[in-house]
Amino acid sequence: MIEVKNLTKKYGGHTAVRDISFKVDKGIYGLLGPNGAGKSTTMNIITGCLAATSGTVLVDGHDIFEEPVEAKRRIGYLPEQPPLYMEMTPSEYLVFVANAKRVPFEKSIRQIKEVMTITGLAGVRNRLIKNLSKGYRQRVGIAQAMIGDPDTIILDEPTVGLDPKQIIEIRDLIRHLGKTKTVIISSHILAEISAVCDHILIISNGKIVADAPLAELENSADEPICIKVKCDEARAKGVISRLFPKASAKYSADGDFTLISLTVDDSEKVRSDIFFAFSKEGIALTELHRDDKTLENIFLSLTNDNYVEEADAEWKHYESPEIDSKSDDGGYTPLFSAKNEEEDENE
Numbered sequence: 001m002i003e004v005k006n007l008t009k010k011y012g013g014h015t016a017v018r019d020i021s022f023k024v025d026k027g028i029y030g031l032l033g034p035n036g037a038g039k040s041t042t043m044n045i046i047t048g049c050l051a052a053t054s055g056t057v058l059v060d061g062h063d064i065f066e067e068p069v070e071a072k073r074r075i076g077y078l079p080e081q082p083p084l085y086m087e088m089t090p091s092e093y094l095v096f097v098a099n100a101k102r103v104p105f106e107k108s109i110r111q112i113k114e115v116m117t118i119t120g121l122a123g124v125r126n127r128l129i130k131n132l133s134k135g136y137r138q139r140v141g142i143a144q145a146m147i148g149d150p151d152t153i154i155l156d157e158p159t160v161g162l163d164p165k166q167i168i169e170i171r172d173l174i175r176h177l178g179k180t181k182t183v184i185i186s187s188h189i190l191a192e193i194s195a196v197c198d199h200i201l202i203i204s205n206g207k208i209v210a211d212a213p214l215a216e217l218e219n220s221a222d223e224p225i226c227i228k229v230k231c232d233e234a235r236a237k238g239v240i241s242r243l244f245p246k247a248s249a250k251y252s253a254d255g256d257f258t259l260i261s262l263t264v265d266d267s268e269k270v271r272s273d274i275f276f277a278f279s280k281e282g283i284a285l286t287e288l289h290r291d292d293k294t295l296e297n298i299f300l301s302l303t304n305d306n307y308v309e310e311a312d313a314e315w316k317h318y319e320s321p322e323i324d325s326k327s328d329d330g331g332y333t334p335l336f337s338a339k340n341e342e343e344d345e346n347e
Contacts, residue, residue, distance in 0.1 A: 001025050001182070002046060002152060007055035009041050016041045018206035019055070024152070028178035030197035030214075031186040034303050038206040039186050040080075043156055046184075047077045060151060073101075076150040080157045082141030086130035090121050090140050093129060094147060101148040108147070115143040119173060135166030142173065152182040159192060171196050194295045204303040217298050224250075225271070227260040228287035229278055236260055236283075243277050257286070 002024040009017040017038045033039045044050035046057055048064045048071065057064040059071040085093055094115065098108035116122045119139040124132060129140060138158060145153050158174065159167045174196050177183050187193055193200065200217055202210035210217060229236050233251045236258040240249050248263040264270060271288055278285045 001058075001060060002184075003058040004042075004046065005056045005058070007042070007045065007057065008053045009038075009045060009050070010053045016206055017045070017052075017203075020203070020206070020208045022201060022208055022211050024182055024184060026182055027198040028174065028183045028185065028196055029199045029201060030193035031184055031201050031203070032190070032193060032299060033203035037203045037303070039203055040156065042203065043077075043154055043184070043186060047075055047154060048072050049077075073148060074151050076145030076148065076153040078138075078141045078145045078153075078155045078158060080160065082137055083144070084129050084137060084140060086128065088129055089126050090116070090129060090132075090143070091125040093140065094143060097144045097147045103148055111147055111149060115146045118146070118176065119143045120169070133166075135162050135169065138162065138166070138170060139173075142170075146177075150181075152184065153177055154184045154186075156186045157188070158185060159187070159189065167192070190295050190299060200295070200298075202299060202302055209302045210298070214295065218295070223290055223297075224261040224263045225274070225290050226287060227262060227274065227285065228254070228257055229260070230257050230284040230286065231281075233258050235281070239277050239281055239283070243273060 004023070005021050007017055007020050008015065020038075020042070031039055031043070041050065045052050046059075046064065048068050051065070057071075059074045062071040062074070064071040085096070088096065091112070094112045095108070098112060103111060116125060119142055121136070121139055121143060124136055129137060132140070142153075142155065142158065145155070155174070159170050162170065171192065174183060174185065178196070178198075185193065185197065194214065197214055199213050200210060201208065227236075229239075233253060236251060237249075240247070240260060240262065244262070244264055250261040252259045262274075274288060275285060
């Protein structure tokens with residue numbers, strides 16, 4: 001188990017992670033967030049690759065800062081760019097990793113054979129890594145994270161750059177690992193997170209804005225019932241107001257049709273009542289459904305409010321002093337001008 005308590009990381013005047021706390025237990029966890037939200041910083045701190053400004057990270061009770069060796073033994077990490085030696089074969093590389101992790105010889109031979117079988121590397125074990133496809137290189141990266149039999153495996157963008165077949169194979173591998181390990185995945189592909197993860201963590205502007213099982217997030221709030229009927233707005237309002245006098249509804253015209261977004265507790269009976277109410281009035285009903293709340297909708301609703309704030313913070317953090325330099329006439333000096341272009345041509 002990993003427990004993060006009041007974690008903060010500052011780079012000069014920029015705060016990348018702001019006093020976040022969460023726990024990770026068994027299962028597959030998805031770590032999401034916009035660019036610059038603090039995902040990679042958080043993962044690098046958890047794995048001991050980066051120091052924190054304040055806060056603690058406990059890995060099975062071992063402090064990653066106070067007991068780094070014991071804590072790191074329990075974590076396998078695949079960065080976005082797998083740390084591979086291209087002139088080695090997968091077999092040679094995994095022996096090297098096992099030695100670096102101080103895995104006893106007999107145990108390392110057994111583990112290397114096992115991870116090669118699980119990751120499907122047995123058939124290419126003696127080929128140079130530089131000659132392997134992107135998908136197989138990712139498999140080698142995952143295999144090295146598994147060496148040492150860690151309880152937690154952290155994967156940063158594990159399917160980036162892969163073709164659809166390779167993505168499916170890596171997802172199947174992650175599901176297999178999740179049966180016995182704690183797996184944390186960071187990815188920009190929301191469909192991938194939905195397909196393999198049990199629990200979702202969303203970071204926005206350095207803060208945790210969601211920490212819940214995926215099913216709980218998707219059911220946290222019902223989406224409106226969408227209705228399309230062939231009549232004018234007044235007739236549609238009359239039917240809905242008689243049926244649900246206290247419900248919230250929004251109406252819009254679409255040619256001869258009226259579109260209704262109805263917020264009410266959804267059930268098969270409710271939809272049956274709507275159908276028969278319009279049928280009784282002789283009004284054709286062409287659409288009646290509730291849009292499921294998707295991870296994409298959840299992500300956008302939780303991060304959109306902070307997007308401009310994050311972008312402004314990043315701009316100020318990296319702002320060039322040249323942009324604010326003033327010319328002698330009190331105006332701003334352009335970085336590129338017609339005069340400069342003429343000088344370049346003359347040269």
